[in-house]
Amino acid sequence: MSQTDGQGGTAAGWYDDPAGSGGLRWWDGSRWSDHVQPAQQAAPPQPAAGQYAYPAAPAYGSHAGTEPRRVDPGTPVYGPFIWIITLLPALSLLLLPLSFTGFEDMMRYEMQSGGTGYGMSGGLSGGALLAQSAATLFGWLIYGAGVVLAFFDRKWLLARGFDRPFHWAFAFIPAPVYPIGRSIVVRRRSGRGIAPMWVSIGLLALSLIIGIAVTVWIFSITIGMMNSLDYGSFSS
Incomplete structure (x- = not known):
């Protein structure tokens, strides 16, 4: 026994049984008691007087130590907003x-x-300026509509019992983050609902292909114009 109390005596606690039983025997601070228990069932050490025992922190990503509950089989997973x-x-x-x-x-x-x-016009006609302005306006409207619809889609999921669905604020990221994240979370809660993710990935791949094609088109017409003007020939 090596632990001592504040007055030089051995502190009360469970210690190796001096009788040789292989277990632990309770020392009440002045003498051995008749209480014996196996060594593997020893009580955890108690904090000393004046010390505060801090609770263990929950694991990262957990929510109050509970796992999100799954929805009932047959619960709808696709609403109008997500599509x-x-x-x-x-x-x-x-x-x-x-x-x-x-x-x-x-x-x-x-x-x-x-x-x-x-x-003032950059060589563009009035119709071209109007078309480009309309494209810019529609682009912002589409962006805003995606954020608003994500908000209502999350409410739709909550109303059907989905616990902590993917947050609508991820729709502020221009990439298809919300449809992909939403599909993954819904799949974990119900075992279904992954289709919007694959559609989004397909559209993203199509956008990359179109982006490459547009880049090649811009490069080709630029080279053609430079050859037709006084910038020298780039055809050789």
Whole structure:
């Protein structure tokens, strides 16, 4: 026995049984008692007087030590809002030609002006300016609609018993974060509901392909205009 109390005596507690039983015997501070218990069932050490025993912190990602509950089988997982959110990028792709209306005229004007500026219209006609402005406006409307619809989609999930669904604020990220995250969380709660994620990934891949094609198109018309003007030949 090596623990001592504040007065030099051995503190009360469970210690190796001096009788050789292999267990622990209770020492009450002045003498051995008749209480014996196996060594593996020893009580955890108690904090000394004046010390505070801090509770163990919950594991990262846990919520009050509980796992999210699963919904009942047959609970709907697809609502109208998630499909609109998922397909909004397709609408953006359809509006892409408006963003490049008059692009060749703008490039020609820039090259002919020697890079001194675009002027008021940048060589664009009134119709081209209107088309590009409409594309910008629709782009912001689509972005805002995605955020609003994500808010209502989360309420839709909560109303059907989904515990802590994916937060709607992730819709502020332009990439398809909300449909993908929402699908993963719903899948964990119900075992279903992964389809919006695959549709979003497919649209993202299509967007990358179209982006590469647009880049090649811009490069080709730029080289063609430079060859037709006084920038030298790039065809050789």
